[in-house]
Amino acid sequence: xxxxxxxxxxxxxxxxxxxxxxxxxxxxxxxxxxxxxxxxxxxxxxxxxxxxxxxxxxxxxxxxxxxxxxxxxxxxxxxxxxxxxxxxxxxxxxxxxxxxxxxxxx
DNA sequence: GGCTTGACTAATG
DNA sequence: TCATTAGCCAAGC
Numbered sequence: 085x086x087x088x089x090x091x092x093x094x095x096x097x098x099x100x101x102x103x104x105x106x107x108x109x110x111x112x113x114x115x116x117x118x119x120x121x122x123x124x125x126x127x128x129x130x131x132x133x134x135x136x137x138x139x140x141x142x143x144x145x146x147x148x149x150x151x152x153x154x155x156x157x158x159x160x161x162x163x164x165x166x167x168x169x170x171x172x173x174x175x176x177x178x179x180x181x182x183x184x185x186x187x188x189x190x
Numbered sequence: 191g192g193c194t195t196g197a198c199t200a201a202t203g
Numbered sequence: 204t205c206a207t208t209a210g211c212c213a214a215g216c
Contacts, residue, residue, distance in 0.1 A: 098212090098213065098214095099213095099214095116198090117197075117198055117199080118200090126212080127198095127199070127211095128198085128199075128210075128212065129211075129212055130198035130199060130212095131196055131198050131211080131212070132212055132213050132214085133197080133198080134196075134197030134198070135195095135196060135197075135212095135213070135214075136197095136213090138196090146197085150197090151198065152199060156197085157198085159197065160197095161197090164197095
């Protein structure tokens, strides 16, 4: 039977799973790569989450995904910060997102 | 079929 | 709080 169990969330459609979760993040909120990976079933795929977002569709709010420290580690961190600020997300003096305040919890 | 890279995380000092 | 180390997984060559 070619039907894989739900347990195996990671598969050939891994990229689609990542973008699907990121689309659930509401404006003004952010999530970490680890959170997205955890929703997919494994918190150890944080790197793959970033890799998947690198090739995500233009309608995916990739800018709402930051690392566990609230830092913007995307290739377009500058633009990412502008987008987040436009949604009401606040940053500290170190340029990190206030996860305590804007972290999205499903 | 195997090795390297990468938008990371958690643990330790 | 910061720096360093080890681990994990998927895609590309």
